[in-house]
Every structure is written in C-alpha cells, then in structure tokens.
Amino acid sequence: xxxxxxxxxxxxxxxxxxxxxxxxxxxxxxxxxxxxxxxxxxxxxxxxxxxxxxxxxxxxxxxxxxxxxxxxxxxxxxxxxxxxxxxxxxxxxxxxxxxxxxxxxxxxxxxxxxxxxxxxxxxxxxxxxxxxxxxxxxxxxxxxxxxxxxxxxxxxxxxxxxxxxxxxxxxxxxxxxxxxxxxxxxxxxxxxxxxxxxxxxxxxxxxxxxxxxxxxxxxxxxxxxxxxxxxxxxxxxxxxxxxxxxxxxxxxxxxxxxxxxxxxxxxxxxxxxxxxxxxxxxxxxxxxxxxxxxxxxxxxxxxxxxxxxxxxxxxxxxxxxxxxxxxxxxxxxxxxxxxxxxxxxxxxxxxxxxxxxxxxxxxxxxxxxxxxxxxxxxxxxxxxxxxxxxxxxxxxxxxxxxxxxxxxxxxxxxxxxxxxxxxxxxxxxxxxxxxxxxxxxxxxxxxxxxxxxxxxxxxxxxxxxxxxxxxxxxxxxxxxxxxxxxxxxxxxxxxxxxxxxxxxxxxxxxxxxxxxxxxxxxxxxxxxxxxxxxxxxxxxxxxxxxxxxxxxxxxxxxxxxxxxxxxxxxxxxxxxxxxxxxxxxxxxxxxxxxxxxxxxxxxxxxxxxxxxxxxxxxxxxxxxxxxxxxxxxxxxxxxxxxxxxxxxxxxxxxxxxxxxxxxxxxxxxxxxxxxxxxxxxxxxxxxxxxxxxxxxxxxxxxxxxxxxxxxxxxxxxxxxxxxxxxxxxxxxxxxxxxxxxxxxxxxxxxxxxxxxxxxxxxxxxxxxxxxxxxxxxxxxxxxxxxxxxxxxxxxxxxxxxxxxxxxxxxxxxxxxxxxxxxxxxxxxxxxxxxxxxxxxxxxxxxxxxxxxxxxxxxxxxxxxxxxxxxxxxxxxxxxxxxx
DNA sequence: TAGGGAGCGA
DNA sequence: ACGTCGCTCCCTAC
Numbered sequence: 052x053x054x055x056x057x058x059x060x061x062x063x064x065x066x067x068x069x070x071x072x073x074x075x076x077x078x079x080x081x082x083x084x085x086x087x088x089x090x091x092x093x094x095x096x097x098x099x100x101x102x103x104x105x106x107x108x109x110x111x112x113x114x115x116x117x118x119x120x121x122x123x124x125x126x127x128x129x130x131x132x133x134x135x136x137x138x139x140x141x142x143x144x145x146x147x148x149x150x151x152x153x154x155x156x157x158x159x160x161x162x163x164x165x166x167x168x169x170x171x172x173x174x175x176x177x178x179x180x181x182x183x184x185x186x187x188x189x190x191x192x193x194x195x196x197x198x199x200x201x202x203x204x205x206x207x208x209x210x211x212x213x214x215x216x217x218x219x220x221x222x223x224x225x226x227x228x229x230x231x232x233x234x235x236x237x238x239x240x241x242x243x244x245x246x247x248x249x250x251x252x253x254x255x256x257x258x259x260x261x262x263x264x265x266x267x268x269x270x271x272x273x274x275x276x277x278x279x280x281x282x283x284x285x286x287x288x289x290x291x292x293x294x295x296x297x298x299x300x301x302x303x304x305x306x307x308x309x310x311x312x313x314x315x316x317x318x319x320x321x322x323x324x325x326x327x328x329x330x331x332x333x334x335x336x337x338x339x340x341x342x343x344x345x346x347x348x349x350x351x352x353x354x355x356x357x358x359x360x361x362x363x364x365x366x367x368x369x370x371x372x373x374x375x376x377x378x379x380x381x382x383x384x385x386x387x388x389x390x391x392x393x394x395x396x397x398x399x400x401x402x403x404x405x406x407x408x409x410x411x412x413x414x415x416x417x418x419x420x421x422x423x424x425x426x427x428x429x430x431x432x433x434x435x436x437x438x439x440x441x442x443x444x445x446x447x448x449x450x451x452x453x454x455x456x457x458x459x460x461x462x463x464x465x466x467x468x469x470x471x472x473x474x475x476x477x478x479x480x481x482x483x484x485x486x487x488x489x490x491x492x493x494x495x496x497x498x499x500x501x502x503x504x505x506x507x508x509x510x511x512x513x514x515x516x517x518x519x520x521x522x523x524x525x526x527x528x529x530x531x532x533x534x535x536x537x538x539x540x541x542x543x544x545x546x547x548x549x550x551x552x553x554x555x556x557x558x559x560x561x562x563x564x565x566x567x568x569x570x571x572x573x574x575x576x577x578x579x580x581x582x583x584x585x586x587x588x589x590x591x592x593x594x595x596x597x598x599x600x601x602x603x604x605x606x607x608x609x610x611x612x613x614x615x616x617x618x619x620x621x622x623x624x625x626x627x628x629x630x631x632x633x634x635x636x637x638x639x640x641x642x643x644x645x646x647x648x649x650x651x652x653x654x655x656x657x658x659x660x661x662x663x664x665x666x667x668x669x670x671x672x673x674x675x676x677x678x679x680x681x682x683x684x685x686x687x688x689x690x691x692x693x694x695x696x697x698x699x700x701x702x703x704x705x706x707x708x709x710x711x712x713x714x715x716x717x718x719x720x721x722x723x724x725x726x727x728x729x730x731x732x733x734x735x736x737x738x739x740x741x742x743x744x745x746x747x748x749x750x751x752x753x754x755x756x757x758x759x760x761x762x763x764x765x766x767x768x769x770x771x772x773x774x775x776x777x778x779x780x781x782x783x784x785x786x787x788x789x790x791x792x793x794x795x796x797x798x799x800x801x802x803x804x805x806x807x808x809x810x811x812x813x814x815x816x817x818x819x820x821x822x823x824x825x826x827x828x829x830x831x832x833x834x835x836x837x838x839x840x841x842x843x844x845x846x847x848x849x850x851x852x853x854x855x856x857x858x859x860x861x862x863x864x865x866x867x868x869x870x871x872x873x874x875x876x877x878x879x880x881x882x883x884x885x886x887x888x889x890x891x892x893x894x895x896x897x898x899x900x901x902x903x904x905x906x907x908x909x910x911x912x913x914x915x916x917x918x919x920x921x922x923x924x925x926x927x928x929x930x931x932x933x934x
Numbered sequence: 935t936a937g938g939g940a941g942c943g944a
Numbered sequence: 945a946c947g948t949c950g951c952t953c954c955c956t957a958c
Binding site for chain 2: 339340586607638683888
Binding site: 090586587588590609640641645648667668670673675678681682767768769770771772774775776777778780781838842846847849853854858886 | 954
C-alpha cells in the first residue's frame with residue numbers, strides 16, 4: 052500500500068464521519084461478543100477500527116481526517132427546534148466507546164475535528180470542498196445518507212452495508228442507480244421522502260419512487276414546487292398540504308461546506324502511528340487479531356524503514372579474518388550479539404552469529420570456522436565484558452550446547468524493554484525498533500536467513516544506548532544490572548540442567564488417574580441415564596439446567612457457570628449423585644492431564660527442562676512454561692503424589708526445598724510499618740492465630756480453626772484489594788459479617804489501611820507503583836474515568852509493590868545462593884523456582900553446607916523490619932522434601 | 935485457529 | 945462489579 056510519507060502522484064483524502072460510523076458499528080455487532088475482561092463493551096470500537104482499516108487498505112489515502120459531533124447542531128436547531136427530537140437516547144455504553152475510538156485515533160495520529168454547534172457532516176462537506184479546490188480526491192465514509200448530496204466527480208461516499216467492513220462506493224453513477232436521481236437532486240429527494248431519524252417528516256404517501264419520478268420530470272425541487280398544482284392524485288394533494296415541511300427539510304438537510312475549521316488539507320497528511328500507544332491500547336481492548344491487521348495494513352513502519360535503509364552490509368567473516376574482526380569490535384564499547392539459535396528435538400543449534408558495534412556489522416558462519424577460529428570466538432564470548440543481546444537466554448543455551456560453554460550476556464534489550472514497560476505482552480526486537488528507532492526491522496529474505504541475524508545485531512547495537520538512557524530515566528538501571536542480568540544466566544543454567552523425573556512412577560500415576568477418571572465418568576453417566584461429554588460446559592448446562600432442572604448458577608458470557616464452587620453448591624442443595632461424580636471426574640482428569648503434560652515434556656535425559664519467562668509478569672515475577680512447573684498440585688493428597696515423581700538425578704542424592712514463610716505478609720508489615728503486625732512477626736507467633744486473637748478479641752490459644760481460616764483469607768485478600776463482597780463470597784458468609792471482619796482488622800492494624808490507601812494515591816499522582824528495589828509498574832488506568840478500569844488498576848496498584856518486592860527478594864536470593872554455592876565449590880545447584888520457593892538438587896556430602904547457605908542467603912536477601920523466615924526441607928523427592 | 939471456561943500454583 | 949500474578953487443557957465457533 053502507499054506509504055504515508057512518500058510522495059503520491061494521486062493525493063486523496065479519507066473523511067470519516069466518526070459518530071455515524073461508530074453508531075452503525077454499535078448496532079451491527081452484538082455487544083455480548085465484544086467485551087473485555089474488565090467488562091468494557093467494545094463492539095463499536097471494534098467495528099469502527101475494522102472499518103477504518105478496510106478503508107485505509109482499499110483507498111490508500113494520503114490524507115485523513117475524522118470528524119465527530121460535539122454539542123448540539125445549532126444551525127439546524129435554530130430553524131427547527133424539533134430536529135432529531137424523539138430519537139432513541141444513545142445507549143449508555145456507546146458514549147464511552149466513542150472516547151476509546153478517539154484514543155485509538157490519537158494513537159494512530161489521525162487528526163480529529165469536533166466543533167461545538169457544527170455537525171460532523173458539515174465539517175466533512177467543507178473538507179470535501181477544500182480537497183476539491185486543492186485537487187485532492189475525497190472519499191467520505193459516512194453512515195448518514197445526507198452525505199450523498201456531496202457526491203460528484205472527485206468526491207465519493209463510502210456507505211456501510213451490514214457488516215462494518217463492507218463499504219459501498221457511492222459514485223454519481225451509483226447514486227443514480229440506487230435512487231434514480233442525480234446527487235445534485237438527492238437533497239430534494241430526501242426532503243420529499245423525509246427522514247424519520249432526524250424527526251423530519253416528508254410528504255405522506257411519497258416514497259423514493261414517486262420522489263424520483265417528480266424530480267426527473269421537473270428537474271429539481273423548485274421545479275416541483277412551482278408545478279405543485281399540476282400534480283394529480285392523492286400524492287399531489289399531500290404535497291400541496293406539506294409544502295412547508297418539504298421546504299424546511301430541504302433547508303435542513305443541506306450540508307454546510309463553509310464552516311470554519313481548525314485545520315486544512317495540508318494538516319491531514321497521514322503520519323506514522325504511535326505504535327507503543329497503539330499496542331497498549333489494543334492490549335487493553337483485547338484486540339489481538341485487529342492488532343495484527345493494523346500491522347498488515349499500516350506495515351511495520353513501511354516507508355520509514357530506518358533499519359532496512361540503514362543497516363550496513365555485513366562483513367562476512369571467515370576463519371582467516373575472524374581474529375582481525377574481533378579486535379576491531381573489541382576496541383569499541385558495547386558489542387551486540389545476535390544468532391539464529393534454535394532448538395530442535397531438545398538440542399540447541401546455532402549456525403550463524405553476528406556482531407555489531409557502532410556501524411560495523413560482521414556475520415560469522417559458525418559451521419565454516421576451523422578449530423582455532425572457533426576457540427578465538429569462544430574466548431571472545433567468554434571474556435568480553437560488554438556483550439548485549441536480545442532475549443539472550445535461549446541463545447546462551449544453544450551456544451553452550453554448541454561448545455561455547457563460557458558464552459554470557461551483560462545486557463539484554465528485551466529485559467530493558469520489559470523493565471520500561473512491564474505491562475506489555477511481548478517485547479520483540481521488531482517492536483522495540485519500531486518504537487525507539489522509528490522504523491521496523493527489515494524482513495528476513497527467504498534465501499538469506501543469515502542476513503536477518505546481521506540486521507538484528509545491528510538493531511540491538513542501535514537500541515542499547517537508547518534503552519540504557521530510558522532505563523536510567525525509569526530508575527531501573529540497578530535492577531537490570533544487579534538483578535535481571537545475573538538472574539538470566541542462572542535461569543539458563545537451571546533450564547539446561549532440568550529436574551529428574553521417575554518416569555515409571557509418572558506413567559503409573561497417569562494410568563491410575565486415567566482409570567479413576569473413567570470410573571467417575573461411568574458413574575456420572577449412570578446417574579443421568581446417558582452419556583454426555585463431561586468436558587463440555589455447554590452440554591453440562593443442558594443436563595443440569597434443562598434435563599435435571601436445577602437452579603441456575605452465576606452467569607458467564609455464554610451461559611451459566613459449571614465451575615467447582617457452583618457444582619458443590621448445587622450438590623448441597625440437590626444431593627444429586629451426578630454432581631459428585633462430575634466433580635470427581637474433573638478432579639481426576641485434571642491430574643491425569645497434568646501427568647500427560649509432564650510425560651510429553653520429559654526429555655531423553657530423564658529430566659524435565661521447563662522454560663522460565665523473565666519478561667511477562669508485570670509485577671516482576673517469573674513464569675514457567677512447557678511445562679509450567681509453578682502450578683504442580685500440592686493441596687490435595689492425590690495432587691501431592693505428582694510431586695513424588697520429581698527426584699534427585701544421577702550423581703545427586705536428595706532434593707532440598709527452601710521457601711519463605713509468609714513473605715508477602717512480612718513485606719506488608721515492613722512497608723506499612725504497622726506496629727502490631729511487626730510485633731507479631733518479631734514474636735515469631737502463628738501469624739493468623741495472632742491476628743485472629745486481635746480481631747476477635749480472644750486469647751491466641753482460644754482462636755478456633757474457623758476464626759483462623761477467616762483471618763487468613765482476609766489477610767491475603769487485602770494484598771489483592773479484596774472487597775467485603777469478595778471476602779463474603781469466599782468464606783460463604785454474609786457481606787455484613789465480612790465487613791465486620793475487615794473493620795475489626797483495620798481497627799487493630801490501622802497502619803495497614805493507611806499504607807494501602809497511600810499506595811494507591813501515590814501511584815495515581817506519580818503514575819506508577821514501585822517495589823522496594825525501585826522496580827516500577829506504570830498504571831495509567833488509575834486516571835481512567837471508567838470506573839471498572841480504574842478500580843482494576845487500583846487493585847493492581849495495591850498488589851504490585853508487595854508481589855513485586857517479593858519477586859525482587861527472591862531473585863536476589865537466587866543470585867546469592869548460586870554465588871555462595873559456587874564460591875564454596877559445591878556441585879549442588881538450584882533447579883526450580885516457584886515464586887517463594889527454590890528447589891535444589893543436592894550432591895552427596897553437601898546437605899549441611901547447602902542448607903546453611905540457603906538459609907543464610909535467602910534470609911539475608913533483604914533487610915526488613917521483620918525477619919525473613921526460611922523453611923528448609925530435604926528428601927528423596929520434591930514431595931518428600933516439603934516440610 | 936482463537937477465545938472462553940475451567941482449574942492448578944504463588 | 946466485586947482478589948493479584950501466571951499457564952495449560954478442552955471445547956466450540958469461526
């Protein structure tokens with residue numbers, strides 16, 4: 052498609068009637084199918100944006116403006132106070148969507164015009180005239196038929212049909228075809244027929260056909276009115292009786308093409324979108340598919356493809372020239388490294404490696420290097436103190452696999468992007484280049500994939516100083532260098548090592564769960580007399596609510612929930628055995644699936660190698676995938692049996708688990724400075740019993756298990772921004788009782804309440820929250836005037852400093868533990884991290900030393916006003932090591 | 935193939 | 945409307 056900045060031989064302007072198109076979208080798309088997690092309806096936004104993309108794609112305009120109605124149409128109201136009266140009130144969820152559309156347009160850098168007292172179509176009519184005078188083709192996208200009067204050579208109206216992406220091109224010929232009148236006659240046509248939506252009645256009994264016939268006979272409306280007396284029949288009679296109405300309609304439906312505008316055609320030149328803002332916005336709107344369409348339509352910075360234009364031709368390096376090349380880049384400050392590392396069948400491969408420093412880019416074909424050159428490169432990757440990569444972790448693993456065992460990274464542009472914008476879903480190099488370099492990466496030519504490696508290295512080299520400066524501005528340089536980079540290396544080693552699994556035991560367990568699941572399914576079928584897919588919520592709803600006529604549960608988007616809590620509740624009411632078997636089946640299939648997932652990822656070396664993601668959790672936590680080892684069951688007896696299959700591997704003789712005790716509550720005590728909470732931790736008492744005693748006004752010894760459970764739920768809930776309603780829901784108690792509990796809590800721990808409200812207010816005024824180590828999370832939604840979004844952001848603001856500080860502490864602990872074990876020359880290594888717990892594989896004779904190290908280094912990872920207690924256990928399996 | 939429902943963990 | 949941060953599975957509609 053055409054590029055916004057390149058000169059065009061055929062300039063054209065796309066003029067969009069914002070309100071009419073948004074309104075059409077609102078009614079064209081079912082709102083229930085377009086709503087975000089926060090409950091925001093987005094059907095109008097979605098429809099508008101897809102229409103916009105379609106039009107941009109099809110018309111490739113060089114200029115664009117969107118006009119919105121604001122205030123009231125003064126000129127028409129003056130003449131006809133009833134103008135647009137009686138129109139259905141705009142639905143409440145429409146207005147907010149117009150704001151969102153304006154947000155999208157701002158991110159796309161599309162100029163928006165909204166004038167008090169002037170309707171959008173008058174603005175468009177004026178712009179169409181200006182365009183014509185400037186020799187610019189105009190395309191008007193409008194759902195308002197009045198626009199048809201503007202059609203002429205050089206001015207086309209795009210009128211939406213049914214779906215939003217089907218735009219009919221109304222040229223002069225198309226208008227004649229459809230209405231039997233010329234565009235110039237269209238106003239008269241509309242005046243005769245009338246417009247219900249605008250409360251402008253026409254001549255009774257005169258429809259499009261008659262109006263067209265009269266207009267062709269008499270030329271225009273004046274001609275008709277002059278000859279009104281000659282027109283026969285009922286229609287003629289009606290016309291004579293309604294001449295005033297028709298004249299009024301004609302005056303009112305004229306679009307003004309001479310309103311004063313704040314911009315001209317030259318100001319409407321298309322500009323590069325703000326991709327960063329657009330990404331954030333589309334994330335919020337949950338427009339994943341549309342986001343990709345934007346890229347397809349707008350191109351990833353096509354036309355300003357700085358990277359493509361400027362990336363220097365790489366120097367091809369061979370064994371003979373390698374040393375010289377390494378010396379050349381060694382003399383520079385930072386050196387960017389990129390590879391084509393990939394994993395195939397659990398084995399890392401890497402064929403090409405590119406280095407970039409300043410404007411010099413060199414490309415090395417690793418498969419072509421002789422042994423001395425390989426050694427030289429290996430030494431370089433080991434010793435150079437300023438290597439920067441993008442998403443270094445998988446590349447390091449591949450390089451280690453390929454024999455470059457000392458390869459390391461000192462900086463990572465992906466981590467930098469993450470620290471700057473932790474809420475973003477992905478941090479592709481291409482995205483960073485678009486955002487910070489003003490142009491996208493060139494596509495890799497199919498015939499020369501290695502050229503892409505060179506371009507990536509070059510982009511990384513350009514990005515490092517830019518991102519380093521931003522990191523500084525965000526106060527995140529320390530976190531990058533002291534925490535994230537060292538952790539990246541440790542994670543790479545943990546992943547490479549993996550954790551050993553007793554395969555036979557895992558298989559046996561899977562069979563056992565499968566059998567139990569099948570038995571439960573059979574029992575469930577028997578209870579209702581037929582088979583049904585127990586995994587289908589839809590079919591379950593039919594059974595429960597239609598067939599068995601049970602009371603309806605809480606609504607979901609597509610029906611009524613069949614989740615475990617609802618099923619348990621239904622069982623309490625109906626005691627229908629089907630429910631019990633269904634719940635048991637759910638339970639067992641879940642466990643069976645977990646086992647299958649583990650079996651699938653169990654590598655030939657008898658170990659499972661998860662992948663930790665360091666740049667996805669907005670709070671600073673890690674996540675784990677393929678498989679996720681951070682959600683292995685632990686709460687039920689059967690679930691814990693899965694933990695028994697994780698065992699020490701060859702050479703090791705035990706596993707050690709070490710976890711922080713109530714780290715989030717301790718951080719809460721520290722950050723709030725609440726004296727009661729602090730003294731509870733200092734006294735080393737059972738926290739929940741202590742809090743229970745305070746809240747219920749009894750001795751600690753008299754706190755019942757029920758009281759303890761309630762207080763525990765509340766304490767943790769507070770960290771997440773729990774409401775009285777939510778607490779009531781969870782504890783199955785009344786909202787009043789829940790509120791009483793919370794009041795009692797805050798009466799005793801007042802500093803906690805103060806802290807929580809301060810956190811939110813500070814975040815609101817500064818724009819971000821901060822962990823103890825200064826890791827920020829930006830929450831612009833705190834300013835939102837949409838309550839639901841704002842409250843969600845407020846809860847995130849409550850939680851982020853606490854969850855994030857815990858994450859920082861754990862990362863620091865991992866670095867300290869790893870360092871201490873190496874320092875002591877121990878062979879034991881950490882294998883897994885589960886947020887507040889690490890799992891270490893113990894070598895013989897190292898149990899005591901590692902236990903000491905882990906205790907000391909974890910407890911010492913932060914200094915709080917309360918102690919950081921660490922529980923340690925050793926055993927023959929993950930389960931056995933639990934304490 | 936993408937999104938929803940469900941469920942596991944901290 | 946009503947508790948944060950994640951990942952994975954299956955089903956279903958497209």
